[in-house]
Amino acid sequence: MIETNLPIYYMAVNIASSQFRGIIPPMITPLNNESELDLKGLRNLIEHLIKGGVHGLFILGTTGESTSLPYALRHRLIEETCDIVKGRVPVLVGITDTAVSESLRLAETAKQCCASALVAAPPYYFSLGQPELIEYYEYLADRIPLPLFLYNMPSHTKINIEPDTVEYLSKHEKIIGLKDSSGNTAYFNKLLYKMKDYDDFSLFVGPEEVTAETVMLGGAGGVNGGANMFPRLYVELYSAAVAGDIEKVRDLHDLVMEISTEIYSIGKYGSSYLKGLKCALNLMGLCSGYMSSPLHQFNKEEKDRLEIILKKIQKKIL
Amino acid sequence: MIETNLPIYYMAVNIASSQFRGIIPPMITPLNNESELDLKGLRNLIEHLIKGGVHGLFILGTTGESTSLPYALRHRLIEETCDIVKGRVPVLVGITDTAVSESLRLAETAKQCCASALVAAPPYYFSLGQPELIEYYEYLADRIPLPLFLYNMPSHTKINIEPDTVEYLSKHEKIIGLKDSSGNTAYFNKLLYKMKDYDDFSLFVGPEEVTAETVMLGGAGGVNGGANMFPRLYVELYSAAVAGDIEKVRDLHDLVMEISTEIYSIGKYGSSYLKGLKCALNLMGLCSGYMSSPLHQFNKEEKDRLEIILKKIQKKIL
Amino acid sequence: MIETNLPIYYMAVNIASSQFRGIIPPMITPLNNESELDLKGLRNLIEHLIKGGVHGLFILGTTGESTSLPYALRHRLIEETCDIVKGRVPVLVGITDTAVSESLRLAETAKQCCASALVAAPPYYFSLGQPELIEYYEYLADRIPLPLFLYNMPSHTKINIEPDTVEYLSKHEKIIGLKDSSGNTAYFNKLLYKMKDYDDFSLFVGPEEVTAETVMLGGAGGVNGGANMFPRLYVELYSAAVAGDIEKVRDLHDLVMEISTEIYSIGKYGSSYLKGLKCALNLMGLCSGYMSSPLHQFNKEEKDRLEIILKKIQKKIL
């Protein structure tokens, strides 16, 4: 990289919107407590991910516990992350919020830190109709300084971004793609079909359980939580799927399903995925396992169970 | 105003928890735009409500568009409201948020401004189980400087606060009541029955359509949106219900149902209630009709329709 | 009644539609096994109800496990019930089904047995829109030989019969009322308000927890499961509510809430109400406690717990 007057790590990753592809982990947020980042853990985790070959980082998503974090911490996380990444991979920043003004402030910080793009799920308190959703995204897109990915997350936001809505919004120059975390690939395949003539619109899936199949059929990649733990595995799965190497896809997909089935199923209620993931990262020595309220980390017994499972899986992968 | 060392309007309303009763309007938030209060409107509205005889004010609820407002504005609203009210009626402050740290900061401001109590709905992004909900409320209640009302709002938060959960939480000294906005009085009556031996626990309903009946059967009152427009009407309905004056209850309830049916049914999607209410307040000359994103105020045609309806209703009430 | 050649118990109950009022228990279906009525229990139960002063009987509703019963048994139940009742009170017959042809066959049997009216919830397999619901009810109403009550049961049918739909359908001469089992009295009060100028349209509630309040505000009565056990109590509650005798209403409502809270909360999952009710009737010696698949009667331990509760309540009521 060439010396300039600008600090080198503040140079924007110059990347055409259609070039967002591959594995972009939704990074967990290493925390010491409700209001303090685990900065050492953050550095460890980012280096671990970049070394693992990921194609980008997505911070402040659901996996990053974004909505549970105080605002000052969210802004700080953007700054620290961009500072550590130093342009080596694109950084996508979640700005999902019920208050559009706060989303815009996060977007501003992302721009100043030279992040690459923004990601926004629908506002998740009031129940909206599709026309209201369109108005919301247009309002947002008109005012943000970076390109935007829509984020479909109906289980959490109570609204599905319908295919017609996606097509309509894709015409806005700032809106360059969508991440779908519904797990419903019947829906996702409709999006792929509908958008196939729009060159610069990238469609990602969230759940790692469907990355293999969606990439084989034209998806842009996976924003997969498990890639926090084993970035290389997910990157290889992505590459095999792009290459159409079905045998390899099947083998690697099988490992991903083992991770999903074993690591994400300890503990009860809706968030066992997130709890298992963060606990595993802690067990791997990468960062603190603290979870922000209203979620809680595993108790001792759950953690012990996970440790055994994790070791078994690590042997197969590493 | 008498000179003292402490500004008189900062003196706390000294009120035992069991004394929260009556009509406590969920105040709409008068706005000039996404990030600025309509201060003149705020003053008008508060004087209108106090003159109307309301038993308290609830700010930063769903009707106050709390989750859509930037944080600085939420804190500012608490300060301005308490400053205007000057202890004449109790002020309840909504601190509902997905980030518990932000809820705690709002609680701190409420305390400093001498508000009377806090109100918190469950965090509304992650899907929680009842035990997680209990842990959340205990965490919150342990750290707040004012008494707390639970706020049941399942259509928006995706979780119902189950009767057993309410009973369990009621034992926490800070938790003094619940506001139920489900509209489901089968549920509400179960709460009333379960909690009847807990003297200091107050059960309010949100929807004005059920205030009459729930007060007749032991409810503490109504946090009714329509009381923003016609406070006197709702206060009289409450008094008639407490007195068991059924004839009067039926007549006043009929007016409330006319308001609900006529004013809250213009416009589409989930929030026609809120849009109709804020537009009516604007038509009455009380404050700005600006609605914060993701909601939008009525268009010209809808506003004209509402104006005709409103005039017809005003004639009956005033 | 005038002597005729027709057996007296086959004479239709001649009753104007507006005259359906009061407590009309949704009768449980006494069963020996999956396909056989407990006829002795049926006779006991009907005499118990009529002696208790109920204003009618509703068979083949949700409480009657209608959708779980084989068709031959449903037809048989209509015949036996009408034969036992012999016109002493109106008999309402549930014809809810996903196959409209089977609903029509049940309606035909009801007519032949001189039942008074029919009750139909929306078909509950396909997800319908309101216009499809209107078409469905019109199709049905055009072909039935008896007047029809709509039956709102959104938790089971996945669709709410919207107030506008009710108003539209009420214009059909065969459609004379609605039973609402949503528990949502905000919705029910909107119906009451909307339909108050339609003289011959009766609005009943299902959940006994809301009978008191809805009757005080103009409801026609309650189709209350608990009236299977204690018909007199519910009839007296209804009378007190009609008379506006609030003190008495409060006392009796309290007993109903005790029944609801104590008897319907043993056992898990959605149907603890139904399981508790049928078990209690069995414990009272009225009929068999057999429940048809997919529900199951209580196990020994649950039954023992219920017995103690039931005795305590019986002492207060009898």
Next chain:
Amino acid sequence: MIETNLPIYYMAVNIASSQFRGIIPPMITPLNNESELDLKGLRNLIEHLIKGGVHGLFILGTTGESTSLPYALRHRLIEETCDIVKGRVPVLVGITDTAVSESLRLAETAKQCCASALVAAPPYYFSLGQPELIEYYEYLADRIPLPLFLYNMPSHTKINIEPDTVEYLSKHEKIIGLKDSSGNTAYFNKLLYKMKDYDDFSLFVGPEEVTAETVMLGGAGGVNGGANMFPRLYVELYSAAVAGDIEKVRDLHDLVMEISTEIYSIGKYGSSYLKGLKCALNLMGLCSGYMSSPLHQFNKEEKDRLEIILKKIQKKIL
């Protein structure tokens, strides 16, 4: 089997459970009106499907409007279908019902007509818990004379058959597989992973939009509505997916997505898929387009739009 006087086409298709694979269209039910089969259409359609190379037929599913059909017609359809098929392909018979006795009667008819297997979704009126679901399926499986496929259809039945429930039930000797119509392949892939060591358990998907990907990753095949129209296309897609011929899979999947996007999106509400499909079959001259209540066939304008679309698609496929 011993030589008998029974015609050879009544001999059971002798097929090991693990051999159910491939494209098994959920056959629409050709109807003249609410209670009469279109027998000529039925014959045409079955010959069309067998000529198209399908691996089996599934009658009386959601696509067959099973729950809307009178019982006599359901039994008749089983008889006629088996009589026409004459053992050329396996016939799977839907016995989904809220009344288990009626399911058992349908199963008996299926056995007598030498059908190959049964298919049952959960009972869809009462809300059940997973343990209740297990009890239900065990009760059913213990009493049926043919092997059974579970049928996951949460949007219609209000319950998801959880992976643990599937694993538990798979140990019952009569339960040999599952058809998943959720569209959620994150769920489906968990099932594939969980069940991979159970040799004789077949996992099918319903939505044709996900057949390609699920077969590539180990699924047994597709119960795809579109195969009623174009059986050959879906069979070829299945074969290409089994062979891992990704290029061919992508091309054929694209055609399936065009069918899905164009043919199933006319008309409103939940059932545009079913309405479009049945209307297309009518336009192709295969059978009557009559839909049983509560669904309705397209109006003239919708039918005309579909005709143009269908011709365009037929040109690409045939």
